Amino acid sequence: MTTALTGTAMIAESAAVPVVDVAPFKTQLLKWVGNKQRxxxxxxxxxxxxxxxxxxxxxxxxxxxxxxxxxxxxGSDIFAPLVEIWQTLAAAPDQLVGWYADRHAQFHAGNRVEVYETIKARYNAAPNGADFLFLCRACYGGVVRFRRKDNYMSTPCGSHPVISPEKFARRVALWQERMAGARFACLDYRAAMAQARAGDVIYCDPPYAHSQTILYGAQAFRLEELFAAITACKARGVRVAMSIDGTKKSGDVYCDIAIPSGLFEREILVNMGQSMLKRFQMGGQRMETEAVRDRLLLTY
Incomplete structure (x- = not known):
C-alpha cells in the first residue's frame, strides 16, 4: 500500500511509483529487538x-x-560493542568466529546458565563486542534488554539451542561478502547523517517511542530531533527513508506519531509479522492479534 502525506493525513497517490523486485535474505548474524531482516x-x-x-x-x-x-x-550506531562486532566482521572475520567459538565451548562444557551469567557479568563490568556477540545469540528470546539505571544488560539465559561455531562461521563469511562495501563507525545518528551529501540515501530505523526503551541509548532518544536531522538532509538533496511505529499496539494504545507537515512525500505500510518484544513479554502465548505493520516514510 502506497500513500502520500499531507501533514499527518494520508491521501492516495495519483501515479504509481515503481518499486524494485528484491530477493529476501533471511540468514541472521545477530539477534536484535526490531530486526527488520525478514x-x-x-x-x-x-x-x-x-x-x-x-x-x-x-x-x-x-x-x-x-x-x-x-x-x-x-553503517553506524551509538552502541560501541555492537559497532566493534561490525568492524571486526569487516577487518578480521576469523577473529569474530574465534570470539564466538571460544564462548560456545565454555557454554557447552559447563552449566549453561552459570557460564552465561559469567559472560554477562564480565560484559557488564567492561562492555565489549566479543562477549556481546555470544550474549545476543544465547539470551532469552533473542531480546537484549538494558536496565535504565545503569545500562547493564539484564536478559537471562535462553533455553533454545545455540547456533554451532561451524554454522556461525558460514554466516560470518556470507555476511562479510554482503557488507563488503561498507565501513562502520560508532557515531550519534546526527553526526552520521551530517556526512550525507546530495544523491546519497539514508535509511533510519530508530527506537520506537512506545515499546523499545529497553534498547541501549533509547531512553535519551527524541523523535523530534531525528525529524530535524531529516529536514536538514532533505534540504541538501539527501533522500531519507524511515521506519516508524505503524499499527503495532503498546498496551491498548495504538502508536500514533505526529509527523511534521511536508517532510515526507510518501508512506508505505510494511507487514512485519509478529513482534519479537511482544513475544518475549507474553512468555510464548499465542499472538494471533499482535501483528506489526510498520510505516515506511519517504522524503522522495
Missing part, C-alpha cells in the same frame, strides 16, 4: 537505486543493509 526486501524495494553512498545510522542487526548489499555505505 521483511527487509520490502523496505529495500522502495529505496533509490541511484544513490552515491548508503547510510544506516541506527544499524542494529544490519538486516536492511545486508539485503541491499550496497556498493558504498556507512
Amino acid at each position: 521483511f527487509a526486501h520490502d523496505i529495500v524495494a522502495h529505496l533509490p537505486q541511484d544513490y552515491g553512498t548508503y547510510f544506516e545510522p541506527f544499524l542494529g542487526a544490519g538486516g536492511v543493509m545486508a539485503t541491499l548489499r550496497p556498493h558504498r555505505a556507512v
Whole structure:
C-alpha cells in the first residue's frame, strides 16, 4: 500500500511509483529487538537505486543493509560493542568466529546458565563486542534488554539451542561478502547523517517511542530531533527513508506519531509479522492479534 502525506493525513497517490523486485535474505548474524531482516526486501524495494553512498545510522542487526548489499555505505550506531562486532566482521572475520567459538565451548562444557551469567557479568563490568556477540545469540528470546539505571544488560539465559561455531562461521563469511562495501563507525545518528551529501540515501530505523526503551541509548532518544536531522538532509538533496511505529499496539494504545507537515512525500505500510518484544513479554502465548505493520516514510 502506497500513500502520500499531507501533514499527518494520508491521501492516495495519483501515479504509481515503481518499486524494485528484491530477493529476501533471511540468514541472521545477530539477534536484535526490531530486526527488520525478514521483511527487509520490502523496505529495500522502495529505496533509490541511484544513490552515491548508503547510510544506516541506527544499524542494529544490519538486516536492511545486508539485503541491499550496497556498493558504498556507512553503517553506524551509538552502541560501541555492537559497532566493534561490525568492524571486526569487516577487518578480521576469523577473529569474530574465534570470539564466538571460544564462548560456545565454555557454554557447552559447563552449566549453561552459570557460564552465561559469567559472560554477562564480565560484559557488564567492561562492555565489549566479543562477549556481546555470544550474549545476543544465547539470551532469552533473542531480546537484549538494558536496565535504565545503569545500562547493564539484564536478559537471562535462553533455553533454545545455540547456533554451532561451524554454522556461525558460514554466516560470518556470507555476511562479510554482503557488507563488503561498507565501513562502520560508532557515531550519534546526527553526526552520521551530517556526512550525507546530495544523491546519497539514508535509511533510519530508530527506537520506537512506545515499546523499545529497553534498547541501549533509547531512553535519551527524541523523535523530534531525528525529524530535524531529516529536514536538514532533505534540504541538501539527501533522500531519507524511515521506519516508524505503524499499527503495532503498546498496551491498548495504538502508536500514533505526529509527523511534521511536508517532510515526507510518501508512506508505505510494511507487514512485519509478529513482534519479537511482544513475544518475549507474553512468555510464548499465542499472538494471533499482535501483528506489526510498520510505516515506511519517504522524503522522495
